[in-house]
Amino acid sequence: MKTYDYLIVGAGLFGSVCAYELSRASKSCLVIDKRNHIGGNVYCESVNGINVHKYGAHIFHTSNKTIWDYVNSFIEFNRYTNYPIANFKGKLFNLPFNMNTFYQMWGTITPDAAKAKIEAEVAREKIGEPKNLEEKALSLVGRDIYETLIKGYTEKQWGCKCSELPPFIISRLPLRFTFDNNYFNDRYQGIPIGGYNKLFEKLLSNVDLKLNCDFFDNKELANLTKRIIYTGPIDRLLDFKLGRLEYRGLHFDTRIEKTDNFQGSAVVNYTSSTVPYTRIIEHKHFESTPSNETIITYEYPKRYVEGAEPYYPINNPRNDALYANYENEIKKTHKFILGGRLATYKYLDMHCVIQSALETVNALLKNN
Ligand code: FAD
Numbered sequence: 395m396k397t398y399d400y401l402i403v404g405a406g407l408f409g410s411v412c413a414y415e416l417s418r419a420s421k422s423c424l425v426i427d428k429r430n431h432i433g434g435n436v437y438c439e440s441v442n443g444i445n446v447h448k449y450g451a452h453i454f455h456t457s458n459k460t461i462w463d464y465v466n467s468f469i470e471f472n473r474y475t476n477y478p479i480a481n482f483k484g485k486l487f488n489l490p491f492n493m494n495t496f497y498q499m500w501g502t503i504t505p506d507a508a509k510a511k512i513e514a515e516v517a518r519e520k521i522g523e524p525k526n527l528e529e530k531a532l533s534l535v536g537r538d539i540y541e542t543l544i545k546g547y548t549e550k551q552w553g554c555k556c557s558e559l560p561p562f563i564i565s566r567l568p569l570r571f572t573f574d575n576n577y578f579n580d581r582y583q584g585i586p587i588g589g590y591n592k593l594f595e596k597l598l599s600n601v602d603l604k605l606n607c608d609f610f611d612n613k614e615l616a617n618l619t620k621r622i623i624y625t626g627p628i629d630r631l632l633d634f635k636l637g638r639l640e641y642r643g644l645h646f647d648t649r650i651e652k653t654d655n656f657q658g659s660a661v662v663n664y665t666s667s668t669v670p671y672t673r674i675i676e677h678k679h680f681e682s683t684p685s686n687e688t689i690i691t692y693e694y695p696k697r698y699v700e701g702a703e704p705y706y707p708i709n710n711p712r713n714d715a716l717y718a719n720y721e722n723e724i725k726k727t728h729k730f731i732l733g734g735r736l737a738t739y740k741y742l743d744m745h746c747v748i749q750s751a752l753e754t755v756n757a758l759l760k761n762n
């Protein structure tokens with residue numbers, strides 16, 4: 395049987411960038427994925443001409459010029475900018491928290507007025523160093539915004555109280571005193587014209603690829619190579635022997651609607667705890683796809699059950715400590731290189747995954 399320099403488990407972003415860079419350096423790679431398609435969670439499915447982000451909306455954003463130039467060397471991006479709307483009990487607010495939001499919440503017109511309102515709200519909470527997400531949110535924006543735009547959404551999303559979550563999750567959201575509804579602070583942003591799949595087709599064009607191939611059902615593949623790049627869940631790799639890491643699951647309910655414009659925005663968040671889903675995605679707005687109908691996806695967070703897709707790592711002290719133990723065990727074998735969102739058990743955006751894959755390959759090539 396043909397042997398390879400690397401077996402890469404997972405044709406998602408991490409595995410595909412590694413495969414591309416290693417094959418460019420004349421290393422032979424076999425990439426396998428248990429799914430029937432490439433692209434991992436970034437995969438788009440074309441439905442009636444509309445690219446549906448099958449595993450959740452994916453908006454590319456980065457401030458790193460090297461990474462932006464890298465992805466643009468494969469695909470062209472449009473100028474999509476994410477301006478999500480929040481719907482709280484039928485009232486609409488702009489996100490992220492900015493002068494439009496403050497006007498909608500309190501009627502404040504100037505930055506000084508908005509700052510004074512927030513400072514007064516924050517002072518009332520008397521919080522020192524925030525110990526959890528609730529305290530972090532209250533100390534950043536005060537109770538009105540916390541209870542309208544954060545609490546319900548976050549508790550649905552993570553399935554626990556904000557007071558039980560780490561502060562860092564909310565630090566992802568910008569707070570600004572300008573009338574700027576751009577969800578991201580990054581310098582570069584967009585959606586690939588024609589969807590993300592083209593990126594993966596290019597990244598994987600020079601490697602051997604096997605789909606519908608679960609590593610754990612095909613362990614003999616490990617004998618074809620000395621090193622394995624593994625991008626699946628880390629606990630599965632050691633047969634859960636140290637215990638199970640926790641994840642948050644998602645359920646996507648995708649529907650075709652007989653209107654050309656369902657909600658006027660690609661992303662509308664439902665921030666009240668009384669609505670069971672967190673957001674509705676209207677896919678055609680990512681690429682301004684002309685069509686008489688539209689495709690929308692209701693996103694429901696749910697408890698993760700074994701065998702389902704592990705979407706979000708739950709980075710609490712118990713899970714982080716367990717992850718560190720798994721990582722130590724696996725490092726001892728020198729056979730596996732861990733990468734991507736699942737194997738490193740981190741909440742990583744796409745640009746971070748690409749950067750980490752490039753760094754991983756550089757380190758591998760340096761040592762060989
Ligand atoms: P994955 O995409 O999960 O790829 C891992 C691959 O490994 C999968 O294809 C899987 O099938 C395969 N695999 C696992 N186990 C095995 C096995 N045993 N055998 C064979 N194959 C296996 N990032 C952004 O930058 N912008 C966004 O807007 C954004 N939105 C997101 C929305 C949601 C709902 C989620 C969950 C994530 C979002 N992300 C976003 C993050 C983005 O999805 C990740 O950065 C990216 O997908 C990580 O790539 P990866 O290769 O690490 O993982």
Ligand code: UDP
Pocket residue numbers: 480489543544545547548551563564566567663665
């Ligand atoms: N969040 C919130 N209200 C919103 C949107 C986000 O409170 O309307 C919080 C929530 O805790 C979420 C975090 O901000 O988990 C990060 O949001 P982001 O949109 O980055 O989440 P992702 O798209 O990665 O799921």
